[in-house]
Amino acid sequence: MKTGIIGLGNMGAGMALSARRAGLETYGYDPDTRARAELEAAGVVLVDSIATLMAQAEAIVLSLPNSEIIEQVVWGPGGLLEHGRAGQIVLDTSTADPASTQKIAQALEASPLQLVDGPVSGGPKAAHAGSMTMLLGGDSDNIARLAPVLDALTAKRVHVGPVGAGHSAKLFNNLLCGINLLAAGEAIRVARAAGLNVEQILEGVNAGSGRSAVTEVNCPTWILNGAFNSGFTMKLMRKDLRLAAEMIEKSGAAAPLSREALRLWADSVATLADEEDFNRIVDFVEPNK
Numbered sequence: 001m002k003t004g005i006i007g008l009g010n011m012g013a014g015m016a017l018s019a020r021r022a023g024l025e026t027y028g029y030d031p032d033t034r035a036r037a038e039l040e041a042a043g044v045v046l047v048d049s050i051a052t053l054m055a056q057a058e059a060i061v062l063s064l065p066n067s068e069i070i071e072q073v074v075w076g077p078g079g080l081l082e083h084g085r086a087g088q089i090v091l092d093t094s095t096a097d098p099a100s101t102q103k104i105a106q107a108l109e110a111s112p113l114q115l116v117d118g119p120v121s122g123g124p125k126a127a128h129a130g131s132m133t134m135l136l137g138g139d140s141d142n143i144a145r146l147a148p149v150l151d152a153l154t155a156k157r158v159h160v161g162p163v164g165a166g167h168s169a170k171l172f173n174n175l176l177c178g179i180n181l182l183a184a185g186e187a188i189r190v191a192r193a194a195g196l197n198v199e200q201i202l203e204g205v206n207a208g209s210g211r212s213a214v215t216e217v218n219c220p221t222w223i224l225n226g227a228f229n230s231g232f233t234m235k236l237m238r239k240d241l242r243l244a245a246e247m248i249e250k251s252g253a254a255a256p257l258s259r260e261a262l263r264l265w266a267d268s269v270a271t272l273a274d275e276e277d278f279n280r281i282v283d284f285v286e287p288n289k
């Protein structure tokens with residue numbers, strides 16, 4: 001399956017390399033990729049327009065920063081709608097606004113293009129290894145058609161519902177991850193202040209029901225060793241949590257804990273720059289708390 005990847009950043013570049021390694025003919029478009037030399041050396045064909053990519057690719061994978069940019073790539077001048085051909089299928093792996101995803105799916109209904117949303121977990125490391133977890137939203141037949149691409153990029157996938165459901169599930173995932181990071185940050189501070197060995201305390205937590213991906217993976221890999229180099233920025237996490245906040249508001253459901261956690265993430269902008277690693281939130285403390 002000829003594959004075109006639009007957006008070759010921390011995630012998209014890794015996906016392009018994984019697609020090549022799996023033997024897929026791979027095209028890439030990103031006016032500003034940092035990975036040009038590595039991608040070209042691996043045989044990824046870098047093109048200078050969406051039109052050129054669309055003339056080749058059967059599967060079009062999006063890995064873009066946000067829904068505004070995705071919409072521009074879909075129906076902006078020179079975008080996917082202008083160049084779509086019968087048989088082409090779009091897989092949006094970005095973390096995006098589910099309402100926008102549904103709007104895009106409706107717009108594509110009048111075109112030859114089909115849409116599946118497949119936001120991912122695992123970070124740049126899993127994108128490079130072809131071992132991401134993907135939450136799929138869309139028609140089962142469309143997902144089945146994407147099998148060669150999904151096999152190349154993922155180790156695990158879960159079909160969570162119709163178009164847009166993948167993006168909704170991803171927002172719940174990141175909301176819970178954001179809450180867990182704040183909670184783990186508090187546990188670490190309290191353990192340190194009490195003179196305890198934090199590593200050993202977390203080993204105990206990870207043997208019990210208080211554990212989470214944050215205590216099992218983030219703490220040893222990026223937090224306790226001071227590395228803070230996960231490849232996922234505060235800027236992208238704040239975008240995801242703003243979308244989660246909108247989802248909560250629209251639902252009208254009571255969510256006091258989520259609202260408080262989202263307020264802390266939003267307030268952290270004063271001391272934690274957008275370029276910082278998202279795990280840095282563990283050190284965020286409001287004055288006088």
Ligand SMILES: NC(=O)c1ccc[n+]([C@@H]2O[C@H](COP(=O)([O-])OP(=O)(O)OC[C@H]3O[C@@H](n4cnc5c(N)ncnc54)[C@H](O)[C@@H]3O)[C@@H](O)[C@H]2O)c1
Pocket residue numbers: 006007008009010011012029030031032033034063064065066069073093094095096120121122123124230231232233236
């Ligand atoms: N980094 C992570 O750990 C991670 C994990 C899961 C999901 N995500 C999601 O994946 C998506 C990509 O994340 P990332 O970390 O790779 O971001 P990134 O900022 O590293 O990469 C985004 C890329 O998109 C490119 N781009 C912007 N506008 C474009 C356009 N019009 N046409 C083509 N390319 C364009 C940029 O030049 C950049 O290279 C985001 O939606 C993010 O929320 C990231």
